[in-house]
Amino acid sequence: MVQLDPFYPIVRDTDWLARLLPVGIRLVQLRIKDASYEVVEAEITKALRLCAKAGCQLVVNDYWSAAIDAGADFVHLGQEDLASADLTAIRRAGIKVGISSHSDEELETALAAAPDYVALGPIYPTLLKKMPWAPQGLERIATWKARIACPLVVIGGITPERAPDVFVAGADSVAVITDIVTHQSPEQRTETWMSLTQPLRGR
Template identity: 70%
Template sequence: MLRLDPFYPIVPDTAWLARLLGEGIKLVQLRLKNVDAGAVGAEIARAMQLCADHRCQLVVNDYWREAITAGADFVHLGQDDLRTADLGMIKAAGIRIGISTHSPKELETALAAAPDYVALGPIYPTKLKEMPWAPQGLDRLAEWRALVRCPLVAIGGITLERVPDALAAGADCAAVVTDIVTNQDPEQQTQNWLEATAPWRNLSTGKPPP
């Protein structure tokens, strides 16, 4: 089974990506926001080069066509994207797929696509954006863990204080946005996250530490 780093920051552009790569992250999602459509391909290409230089796994959010063109090897799709994406084309290009879920029905839809990871959220209340779903909580996370055989990503409202509980409940990694990009010292906070998730990173069994 694919192994994911337990710390999964999500960044809005390559400027943020360059800041965090220097801190030693090994898994990151590029979720481009407010980028001109004509610049998406160039941003993905730059992100790929930056991540290659730092030996970091890059996941491209949403832009699966541009990811194929750029030669990326991992994309993340929301449920709306999943309905319109050409999964056959994506997989033919050798690209791995992560899929967001928020309900049992969405999980069923995601699993039918044979994803390389499934994300569940929001686990906790989040300030990132208005969510139509109530917080899922740790019990739902544990339920998802029993239902999926691929890696499970927890997202939404996860902080340094909460991440041990999320990982212990069954998540393979925690996706983080607000706790990094709104922090007064994102680089130091990234180091804090790397330290907090180190016990899970060093495991060979895939089980949470005692």
């Protein structure tokens, strides 16, 4: 089974990645939106180089074909991306797969693809984007954790104050975007997250 760091920041480009890597993050997702294939592949290649130097695991969001071409070792797919992705090609390239899910039906779809981790969200109301799904809450974390054999990543409105309850409920890793990128000192906030999750490393 794949091992995920308990703290899972998500960044939109390699500029953000370069800011957070010196803090010591061990897992990060590169989530690029609305860019050309050439830009995406260049960003993935740069991100892989930065992460390799820092000892950080990189997850590429959505762009599975570019991830294969760049030699990435992890991709994250939403439900729509999963429907169109060539899982055979992804697996043949030795790439691990994480899949988003927001309902029981989506969980079944995700599990049918034999993912290396499943993501559940939003746990709490989130300001990042308008969600068609109601907040899942802590009980759903425990329910889903009991149903899957792979790590469970949770996302959506999670802060350092809420994180302990989320981990007690069964989450293996907490994905964070807004709490970091909107903070007056993203690097300092990342340090807070790293300290908070340190006791969970190597468990």
